Amino acid sequence: MLYPAAALAEIAGCFTVWAWWRMGASPLWLIPGMASLAAFAVLLALVPADHAGRAFAAYGGVYISASILWGWLAEGTRPDRWDLTGGLICLIGAALILAGPRPA
Numbered sequence: 001m002l003y004p005a006a007a008l009a010e011i012a013g014c015f016t017v018w019a020w021w022r023m024g025a026s027p028l029w030l031i032p033g034m035a036s037l038a039a040f041a042v043l044l045a046l047v048p049a050d051h052a053g054r055a056f057a058a059y060g061g062v063y064i065s066a067s068i069l070w071g072w073l074a075e076g077t078r079p080d081r082w083d084l085t086g087g088l089i090c091l092i093g094a095a096l097i098l099a100g101p102r103p104a
Contacts, residue, residue: 005043009039047059
């Protein structure tokens with residue numbers, strides 16, 4: 001559950017910058033955005049992985065899929081078959097990175 005929580009925190013934090021910069025939202029949006037991005041970093045650091053790079057790489061697949069879901073739920077951009085197929089491929093890649101057999 002750490003990866004989905006981290007993805008939500010990162011996307012929400014990045015969206016606050018997007019809303020301020022591109023949509024004309026108040027600069028005050030940046031305050032919770034910075035807190036959200038800090039929470040993202042802490043959550044990702046809590047992932048039980050033997051190497052940070054591997055944890056970050058696997059997170060990438062979750063982030064991509066969560067971003068597609070965010071676009072649909074928060075912005076009303078319904079994913080098409082290419083979005084869904086790409087997200088699924090990324091999640092499969094993340095699972096391979098995390099669960100692939102490794103030499104002892």
